[in-house]
Amino acid sequence: MEKIIIFDTTLRDGEQAPGASLNQKEKLDIAFALERLGVDVIEAGFPISSPGDFAAVSLVAKEIKKSAVCALARAIPKDIDSAFQATKKARQARIHVFLATSKIHMRYKLKKAEDEILRLAVKAVKYARNLCGDIEFSPEDASRTEREFLFRVVEAVITAGARTVNIPDTVGYSEPFEYGNVIKSLKENVPNISRAVISVHCHNDLGLAVANSLAAVQNGARQVECTINGIGERAGNASMEEIVMGLVVRRDRFKAKTSINAREIYKTSRLVSKLTGFVIAPNKAIVGLNAFRHESGIHQDGVLKKRATYEIIRAEDVGFKVESLVLGKHSGRHAFKERLLKLGYKPNDHEIDEVFKKFKALADKKKQVFDDDIMALIQEEIEGKVPEVWRLNTFVISSGNRIQPSARIRLVFRGKIFENTASGDGPVDACYKAIEGITRVKCQLLDYSLQSVTRGEDAQGEASVRLRCNGKEISGRASSTDIIEASIRAYLQAINKIVFAK
Ligand code: KIV
Ligand code: ZN
Numbered sequence: 001m002e003k004i005i006i007f008d009t010t011l012r013d014g015e016q017a018p019g020a021s022l023n024q025k026e027k028l029d030i031a032f033a034l035e036r037l038g039v040d041v042i043e044a045g046f047p048i049s050s051p052g053d054f055a056a057v058s059l060v061a062k063e064i065k066k067s068a069v070c071a072l073a074r075a076i077p078k079d080i081d082s083a084f085q086a087t088k089k090a091r092q093a094r095i096h097v098f099l100a101t102s103k104i105h106m107r108y109k110l111k112k113a114e115d116e117i118l119r120l121a122v123k124a125v126k127y128a129r130n131l132c133g134d135i136e137f138s139p140e141d142a143s144r145t146e147r148e149f150l151f152r153v154v155e156a157v158i159t160a161g162a163r164t165v166n167i168p169d170t171v172g173y174s175e176p177f178e179y180g181n182v183i184k185s186l187k188e189n190v191p192n193i194s195r196a197v198i199s200v201h202c203h204n205d206l207g208l209a210v211a212n213s214l215a216a217v218q219n220g221a222r223q224v225e226c227t228i229n230g231i232g233e234r235a236g237n238a239s240m241e242e243i244v245m246g247l248v249v250r251r252d253r254f255k256a257k258t259s260i261n262a263r264e265i266y267k268t269s270r271l272v273s274k275l276t277g278f279v280i281a282p283n284k285a286i287v288g289l290n291a292f293r294h295e296s297g298i299h300q301d302g303v304l305k306k307r308a309t310y311e312i313i314r315a316e317d318v319g320f321k322v323e324s325l326v327l328g329k330h331s332g333r334h335a336f337k338e339r340l341l342k343l344g345y346k347p348n349d350h351e352i353d354e355v356f357k358k359f360k361a362l363a364d365k366k367k368q369v370f371d372d373d374i375m376a377l378i379q380e381e382i383e384g385k386v387p388e389v390w391r392l393n394t395f396v397i398s399s400g401n402r403i404q405p406s407a408r409i410r411l412v413f414r415g416k417i418f419e420n421t422a423s424g425d426g427p428v429d430a431c432y433k434a435i436e437g438i439t440r441v442k443c444q445l446l447d448y449s450l451q452s453v454t455r456g457e458d459a460q461g462e463a464s465v466r467l468r469c470n471g472k473e474i475s476g477r478a479s480s481t482d483i484i485e486a487s488i489r490a491y492l493q494a495i496n497k498i499v500f501a502k
Contacts, residue, residue, distance in 0.1 A: 005223035009043040014227035037264040046072040047086035061090035068092035075099040075124035084131040094134040102141035129161035136164035143169040172205025180215035199223035209238035228272040241286040266319040329363035376479040399427040409434040443467040463490040
């Protein structure tokens with residue numbers, strides 16, 4: 001079995017997906033989940049791109065102990081210095097330098113000729129290698145690069161000290177046969193290729209990112225770059241869960257293994273979905289809600305007789321709990337704590353007490369409390385570290401198809417109650433206007449989404465909002481069995497982040 005290095009770029013390329021921006025705490029939570037999942041390398045960000053990204057990469061580098069932590073840099077000293085500074089506390093640091101090599105990028109974007117690009121690539125890798133022992137180089141848009149030139153660049157950067165050469169299909173243009181051949185030709189034509197790991201990085205513009213990555217593995221690639229749920233620029237990147245399970249299920253074809261603990265996949269996928277606000281399509285392979293459901297009678301009959309007739313993966317193999325009933329209102333704190341630990345959280349005593357109270361309140365309202373409900377509660381508690389400067393006291397809404405929706409909201413601020421009534425296009429809009437009138441925090445609502453946490457009539461709704469305030473984007477999230485309450489509390493969480501930051 002060949003070992004395939006899993007390089008996760010959820011926090012870098014994944015976060016480049018429009019609307020996915022994550023704060024530092026959210027990035028760290030995802031990094032911990034990736035570490036538990038067993039990824040070999042976490043690409044934590046692009047430190048030169050903003051002070052926030054620099055800080056987030058530094059934090060991840062300091063906290064993560066098992067996976068290597070990587071930072072991206074253009075082939076210029078100030079980027080490389082910044083990547084070095086941000087990752088220097090990591091147990092294993094990597095700097096990832098990239099420079100475009102395709103004709104179209106060199107001519108129109110960089111306005112440089114081949115020899116100049118080659119010189120800059122070598123210079124950057126040597127510069128980075130003086131700072132860090134583990135250097136990866138990406139000839140951006142490699143799949144559309146002239147093959148002979150690609151060979152020259154790859155050979156030169158390996159000589160200059162790159163340990164990994166990544167071959168990006170930057171615009172998702174390749175098809176599997178062609179892309180597999182690029183990898184094969186590198187092995188055949190680059191004399192020093194055995195001194196580096198060949199990595200692949202595929203985008204999904206034609207829906208082929210996973211197929212291309214697997215074709216590359218069959219042709220000798222030993223590192224795959226991917227993201228959880230396939231999030232990323234435009235149509236996204238190759239999805240980690242699909243690649244990993246492809247390698248597991250078709251071990252007979254790929255003869256390769258990874259260090260991923262597949263049972264952590266579902267939980268990690270849910271966390272990334274929650275924190276980015278990107279809902280997972282029900283039919284999404286491996287992690288979609290329908291991925292393990294059989295509707296047709298013939299299929300159900302087959303599965304009952306012999307599971308393997310229609311199932312190639314067991315739901316539990318990827319940690320997909322089919323809404324297991326875990327606890328009820330008579331469950332004690334000890335059992336609750338055990339459940340949290342099993343779900344992968346490490347709350348302190350205060351957090352357990354707080355979440356336990358909320359769990360009891362939820363168990364009173366809801367007949368059945370599932371793992372996903374508990375995950376929503378603990379997630380809120382962990383994120384809710386922002387003090388509740390403004391707290392919801394009561395709300396009353398009036399809405400209908402023939403009346404103008406209105407909301408009366410009461411909030412508590414420093415022990416005092418403030419009340420306001422407003423009307424809006426709908427009940428949620430009316431609530432948000434009433435809140436704005438009380439708090440006087442003016443924001444633009446960029447995104448609002450509502451998702452059911454579990455199934456059933458009494459399921460909790462989880463509301464997510466993204467606001468823009470003074471040029472900054474802030475998110476808020478909350479869940480409740482009442483969707484208006486969830487919407488109000490999500491909005492207040494975002495407002496409290498703003499007020500607290502001030
Ligand atoms: O898609 C791409 O080419 C990239 C590089 C920076 C590796 O993300
Ligand atoms: Zn990319």
